[in-house]
Amino acid sequence: MNEYRSVDYSNIRQQDETNKVLRNTYMLLAMTLAFSAAIAGASAVLMLPPPGIILTLVGFYGLLFAVEKTKNSSTGLVFVFLLTGFMGYTLGPIIDLLLKTGGTGILMTALGGTALTFFALSAYVLTTRKDMSFLGGMMTAGFVVLVVAMIANLFLHMPVLNLVLSGLFILFSSGAILMQTSAIIHGGERNYISATVTIFVSLYNIFLSLLNILMASSRN
Template sequence: MNQYRSVDYSSVGTRTNVNKVLRNTYMLLALTLAFSAVVAGSAAVLMLPPPGIIITLVGFYGLLFAVEKTKNSSAGLVFVFLLTGFMGYTLGPIINLLLKTGGTQILMTALGGTALTFFALSAYVLITRKDMSFLGGMMTAGFFVILALFVASLFLHMPILYLVLSGLFILFSSGAILMKTSDIIHGGETNYISATVTIFVSLYNIFLSLLNILMAARD
């Protein structure tokens, strides 16, 4: 008598979709990182001026809003590259300053530290397949702590406060990468554009925070 093994096609379909989202996320992330690096390098070579806090905030949140509104269409890809390119431009003046002051080693250390952090966090979630949603409460609390300290830093101008903020940004961004990667592999995140932006912004914050800490240590 022939025996047939039943197959849960809904489960297979879900796994296929998860793998597709994960693959597309990492592919788009690699492209946006490369594009942002080219823009940052060009801004540094051309010695373009920093955009300033107002333009930076308006540009970042404006483009972030545009990405969120168009993430389910091809226009979302355009806004993703506009957002990541703009963020690369904001790094240009910082990179230029580092290169002028002999900070090449600091720059490479921050890049290496950011890459190592990303690969370690991603590998941990992908290998263990652990559900990281339990971090949600701590992430919410951390967000408000960072927001309060950021506002305070605008008025107090205390070097130690900037270092504390940088450390908190690294922890917060690392948590965001863990949660987003976990969300993808468990089927909670089905939009690779949204996932890419979250991870990209987290890597940007980690890189910038490492630069701040390393520059403070040098000085």
């Protein structure tokens, strides 16, 4: 009897921990999205210049490394907001360009598509509680394909390849959201800072990719 009670209490504690991580992840995600959007809006209004490819890569990967190193402390929260704020800043010039060229519809469609994708993927995992860890191999292969395609695009500058790359980013980022949400509810992810950053970066990539596809379609 005591053994069964111990198992029950263990399951309850595990479920409570899962709910806590999930709740903290979504709370921090909402805060970082709002903060990033505010920075992006300010960057667009002030017409700040694009950071450039080198500064973007250094800033992104440098802050991402800092988050990873401090994710188990309160300092990690500071770096999370620095990272998401910086990513919002990189969106400012794009938003400013769209607003000046009558691309408000494109911007709103990309935002709506990103939100719909996130809610649909999250709802699927949370409702079915399906273990998505089987996607790991495909995600690794997808990452290799993305890297090769990005390198090729740097030299070829083919519009079709650029659109294919955007589509691949959407698929890869959608897979990352599925895996991350599944990892939380199945106990594979216990750090809400790490989970938040993974989902945020995935949403950022989906949004940028949708913008790229919609802008290309508009030009055509």
